[in-house]
Amino acid sequence: MSYLLRRIVFYVFTAWAAITINFFLPRLMPGDPVQALIAKEQGQLSTDAVHSLYVLFGLDKQQPLWQQYVDYWGQLLHGDLGLSFTFFPTPVSEVISSSLPWTLILVGVTTVCSFMLGTGLGVLAGWRRGSWVDLVLPVTTFISSVPYFWFGLIMIELLAGPNSFFPSSGGYDPGVVPGWDIDFIGSAVQHSLLPALTILISSMSGWILSMRNMMVTVSSEDYITVAHAKGLSDRRVMLSYAARNALLPNVSGFALSLGLIVGGTLLVEIVFSFPGVGFQLFQAVGAKDYPLMQGIFLIITLSVLAANFIADLAYLVLDPRTRKEG
Amino acid sequence: MAISTVDLQAAAGAAAPTPKPARRQKFRFITNTKTLIGLIILGFYVLLAIFGPMIAPYDPDARGDVLQSPPTSAHWFGTTHLGQDIFSQVLAGARGVVYVGLLAGLVATALAVIIGVSSGYLANTGGEALSALSNVFLVIPALPLIIIVASILPTVSNTIIGLVIGLTSWAWGARVLRAQTLSLRGRDYVDAAKATGESTWRIIFFELLPNLTAVIASGFVGTVIFAVLSEITLAFIGVADPTVWNWGTILFWAQSQQALAQGAWWWFVPAGLAIAVLGTALSLINFGIDEIVNPRLRNAGRIKGKSVRMRIGFTPVLGKENR
Numbered sequence A: 001m002s003y004l005l006r007r008i009v010f011y012v013f014t015a016w017a018a019i020t021i022n023f024f025l026p027r028l029m030p031g032d033p034v035q036a037l038i039a040k041e042q043g044q045l046s047t048d049a050v051h052s053l054y055v056l057f058g059l060d061k062q063q064p065l066w067q068q069y070v071d072y073w074g075q076l077l078h079g080d081l082g083l084s085f086t087f088f089p090t091p092v093s094e095v096i097s098s099s100l101p102w103t104l105i106l107v108g109v110t111t112v113c114s115f116m117l118g119t120g121l122g123v124l125a126g127w128r129r130g131s132w133v134d135l136v137l138p139v140t141t142f143i144s145s146v147p148y149f150w151f152g153l154i155m156i157e158l159l160a161g162p163n164s165f166f167p168s169s170g171g172y173d174p175g176v177v178p179g180w181d182i183d184f185i186g187s188a189v190q191h192s193l194l195p196a197l198t199i200l201i202s203s204m205s206g207w208i209l210s211m212r213n214m215m216v217t218v219s220s221e222d223y224i225t226v227a228h229a230k231g232l233s234d235r236r237v238m239l240s241y242a243a244r245n246a247l248l249p250n251v252s253g254f255a256l257s258l259g260l261i262v263g264g265t266l267l268v269e270i271v272f273s274f275p276g277v278g279f280q281l282f283q284a285v286g287a288k289d290y291p292l293m294q295g296i297f298l299i300i301t302l303s304v305l306a307a308n309f310i311a312d313l314a315y316l317v318l319d320p321r322t323r324k325e326g
Numbered sequence B: 001m002a003i004s005t006v007d008l009q010a011a012a013g014a015a016a017p018t019p020k021p022a023r024r025q026k027f028r029f030i031t032n033t034k035t036l037i038g039l040i041i042l043g044f045y046v047l048l049a050i051f052g053p054m055i056a057p058y059d060p061d062a063r064g065d066v067l068q069s070p071p072t073s074a075h076w077f078g079t080t081h082l083g084q085d086i087f088s089q090v091l092a093g094a095r096g097v098v099y100v101g102l103l104a105g106l107v108a109t110a111l112a113v114i115i116g117v118s119s120g121y122l123a124n125t126g127g128e129a130l131s132a133l134s135n136v137f138l139v140i141p142a143l144p145l146i147i148i149v150a151s152i153l154p155t156v157s158n159t160i161i162g163l164v165i166g167l168t169s170w171a172w173g174a175r176v177l178r179a180q181t182l183s184l185r186g187r188d189y190v191d192a193a194k195a196t197g198e199s200t201w202r203i204i205f206f207e208l209l210p211n212l213t214a215v216i217a218s219g220f221v222g223t224v225i226f227a228v229l230s231e232i233t234l235a236f237i238g239v240a241d242p243t244v245w246n247w248g249t250i251l252f253w254a255q256s257q258q259a260l261a262q263g264a265w266w267w268f269v270p271a272g273l274a275i276a277v278l279g280t281a282l283s284l285i286n287f288g289i290d291e292i293v294n295p296r297l298r299n300a301g302r303i304k305g306k307s308v309r310m311r312i313g314f315t316p317v318l319g320k321e322n323r
Helices: A002-027 A033-041 A047-056 A065-077 A092-127 A132-145 A148-159 A182-218 A222-229 A234-252 A254-272 A277-287 A290-318 A320-324 B005-012 B033-055 B086-121 B125-139 B142-152 B158-168 B171-185 B188-195 B200-236 B247-256 B265-293
Strands: none
Touching: A002 A065, A002 A290, A002 B125, A002 B142, A092 A132, A092 A182, A092 A234, A092 A254, A092 A277, A092 A290, A132 A182, A132 B265, A148 A182, A148 A254, A148 B247, A148 B265, A182 A234, A182 A254, A222 A234, A234 A254, A234 A290, A254 A277, A254 A290, A254 B142, A254 B200, A277 A290, A277 B142, A290 B125, A290 B142, B033 B086, B033 B265, B086 B125, B086 B158, B086 B171, B086 B200, B086 B247, B086 B265, B125 B171, B142 B158, B142 B200, B158 B200, B171 B200, B188 B200, B200 B247, B200 B265, B247 B265
16 A cells, blocks of 8 residues: 555645646746737737736736745635636636547547557567567657657648548537537547547557567566466467566556657647647647646646556556555 | 686686687677667768758748749759748758757756766665656656747747756656666675775766666667657747747748648658658667667577477477577
8 A cells, every 4th residue: 555655645746846837937037027028029919918927927916925826826726727818818727628628538548549559569579579570660660750740740641631531620520519419429539530540650659669678578587488388378478477577667657658648649639720738738839828838737747647646556456566565 | 797617617727728808899889780770870960960051052041933842853852832942941950950959868868867876876865855856857748848948938049949858858867877776786896896995976987877878878869869859849839939940840831831731742741751760760779779788689580499389298498598
């Protein structure tokens, strides 16, 4: 149990760190950032936007920093992330909550699929090494070096078109009213296929490579030889002896990869104009909508922390050593 | 290290055949095909970064009369909506990409070495705190953080982008280095060094660091890959200065001018391929380093012993080369 407790403490600490970074980032800017921004935009900012900037940078009232920090936490616990000024006067939390489900479903489904498929293919590639399966290596190396968004562009160029089944942009048909009915869900799934495929192929190669290398490392262990000598079937040795042990580093490597995959997904959304958090971040960056940008950063970070926690739970089930300690 | 039979024979005074003096294999990593290919491609890119802007046939900003034309003999990669030569833009963009990648790699690797090695070697609360710090940075998604920091900053030059990427992406290297340092710290030779009264700094710099070279190198290469992709991304979404050419800027203009919808594939394919080939070269170098560190990965072919089919009444004897 102590393993689980340690992880929970760690995630609470990390969430605190992320929130604190989010608080201090705009306040660490040298000079008067709002004036700099107004000058940069050459008077194209509305007075509302200017005001919400002053609030964000903590320049609206003469309070000591710790007082601002306490207030910030108070607002945050009420779900108040400030006002977005691209969608003024909609609160940031409302803007994000409209786009978050799109991203969560897209990332969730594709990440789980790519982890399972990639790990499975990696097991085969590592076990059957030296045969034609080794051809997988150069191909996956190349694919994993391609930026997600560029791969998305190529997918659109090749697969989407005026007469194609795959739509090239948007989250659903303009003619469909969002709601829980067959028409809308069908249309949403159709629009998600191409972005999902892009993320799947791009992110899968990383899992294949790392799983293959772990399989190769594990398969020269003595206990594999013993398992063979016992006369167990090749399949059983591969799955229950080699893959089971090779899987552990892959699961714990989830933490690093998840951040990368989420980053890549944001970009794929931009390319496909998918109505998720990434596309919104893109719009916010274009409009210099700092409250929205910071809110999105916070939400993404918290989601990644939650996903990591789930990965930790999986690790707890897979590796008996973590359970023994306590 | 096990004592070899030669040493035993020599110790026993037997007339052992004098063994060839073991030669230290310098530059062993170059004999690895993957590393070699990767280094050659990387060298080509570094040359491009130095000379690219000079040998570009056109000024990458200059507008021409031929608007949005497919590749021709005059414009190898075609032209943009303003008649700018895309081949020249790709050449001019190489410098920014390589510069930011290397700068971010250096900054991140330096931080990773300082934080990782000291958190691994100092077994006190300071070491634990540094380890917690790197774990926090590891879990916070780097790309959104980089985007936010870069878009809050009043000016974004290549140097600033490189620094921002470097300062946010050291955590993975630090974690790997800490693990490796922890394992080295308990070795006999470190104890021996302590016993002879070597100072902590001497132990870190002369006993530990040389044994961490491969890990540091692979962390550096990995960070460069990440930095290049992040930089391209920043330029693509328009956070970086769109008047400074790099491959992301080309993609930014291609995207914002609807190159895709107009079928102008030549506008975004060369820049993307350039990124992908650079990334592949760096990954190949890293695979080579992996194989040096982990000899089990080295044998590309099928290991003989593994394919032995077990049959009743047949006891396979595994040869030494399988160990």
